[in-house]
Amino acid sequence: MPASELDAAVDAGVASLLTAPPKAAAETLRLLAGVAEGADPAQALAAERAAQLRRVRSLAAGEG
Numbered sequence: 001m002p003a004s005e006l007d008a009a010v011d012a013g014v015a016s017l018l019t020a021p022p023k024a025a026a027e028t029l030r031l032l033a034g035v036a037e038g039a040d041p042a043q044a045l046a047a048e049r050a051a052q053l054r055r056v057r058s059l060a061a062g063e064g
Contacts, residue, residue, distance in 0.1 A: 023058055027051040 001009060017025050031051055035044050 023063070024055060027055060 017028060020028065028051075031044070031047055034047055039047065
């Protein structure tokens with residue numbers, strides 16, 4: 001990504017988090033923290049799959 005587009009991309013990401021359902025935002029922040037802490041790609045992918053499964057189950061149960 002060109003440096004000139006970085007601010008807009010960060011702004012869009014923050015806006016998405018602020019409008020997301022709280023549980024989805026929390027899962028996203030946990031995933032981002034894992035990557036920031038140096039999780040290898042396989043660990044990050046496994047964590048993302050687990051988060052998606054938790055969200056689908058939560059939504060199916062009507063928990064939002």
